[in-house]
């Protein structure tokens with residue numbers, strides 16, 4: 143059976159060491175192979191499916207001053223939804239944080255100076271502000287990957303979940319995607335193990351459904367999905383929740399005005415009339431540098447990976463495939479002699495889906511501007527832009543003791 147399946151897909155080489163494996167490892171290996179998404183490999187043969195964007199136009203957004211003007215109205219609507227259990231927070235913590243150069247879960251990174259102050263701790267504190275304000279706990283669903291699931295759960299347990307009650311906390315694992323050589327052959331990581339990597343943050347909803355934890359929170363109508371690395375972000379922010387609900391749209395995106403035209407953030411635009419996030423490397427130089435009569439960049443709304451998604455619409459689109467991005471990477475593998483090779487150059491592809499591609503599928507989106515120095519302090523690198531250093535400065539600026 144296994145042999146026939148692999149032959150069908152031209153992957154018989156994976157069985158090279160199969161007979162050497164103890165029975166238990168054979169079963170585990172079979173399980174891994176059974177879970178491979180073979181359709182993904184077709185992408186390599188038809189890469190043109192991914193390229194080509196529609197007609198791009200700038201999108202208006204709800205500005206900070208407009209939000210201030212209507213704040214009370216938004217706040218009231220948002221609080222009401224939160225109190226009724228309609229909002230869940232989804233923390234995307236399945237990434238590998240390679241730029242930070244640590245194997246530990248990114249949220250376990252310590253930003254403290256005179257005492258420990260972990261990224262996870264800061265995020266939980268931000269959410270607890272809302273809990274206090276609304277008088278109810280917000281379900282917090284944390285996505286991990288196979289690579290960091292145990293370490294993340296243990297970290298939370300060791301720190302008493304930073305005061306968040308277990309009853310409102312769930313972990314779920316994202317799916318893994320195979321890595322392949324440029325010839326389309328899957329790599330082995332060990333004799334009985336495929337080389338797999340987290341399938342990108344666009345798989346969060348499918349993985350959440352598979353984990354079957356939503357039955358514990360039946361009132362949820364909105365998911366506030368956010369990244370692990372912005373330590374200043376407001377989570378389940380009632381003003382954002384209220385503004386999105388009252389707008390009648392299917393999603394909301396928190397964003398900042400680009401600091402300068404070339405800033406490396408995805409930009410929310412209209413693509414053939416639908417909201418769509420264009421990554422900075424996909425934007426033409428002409429559009430990137432376009433300046434309006436007011437002297438501001440025309441394509442200026444940079445997303446911060448803090449979205450609100452309507453559950454009903456997510457359900458509706460869950461059967462649709464979201465675009466798969468193919469990324470060239472250095473992938474360690476086991477060669478024909480059973481030796482582990484760590485390549486010096488890119489030797490294959492990884493596949494991932496991105497949450498920003500979901501915005502287009504939602505069909506309507508409220509771009510909601512935030513005050514950058516109050517809500518945007520991403521920790522991507524150790525030093526330089528969007529780093530541990532800049533995040534520490536911004537935390538201090540916002541009155542957090544390090």
Ligand code: UTP
Pocket residue numbers: 234235236237238239240241242248285316340341342343368369370371447494522
């Ligand atoms: P990034 O795009 O910054 O990727 O993730 P990363 O893997 O964390 O970091 P680098 O690029 O290797 O340094 C943005 C958010 O999406 C989550 C991350 O944990 C982060 O919150 N993410 C990313 C996942 O949950 N799963 C993934 O497969 C990828």
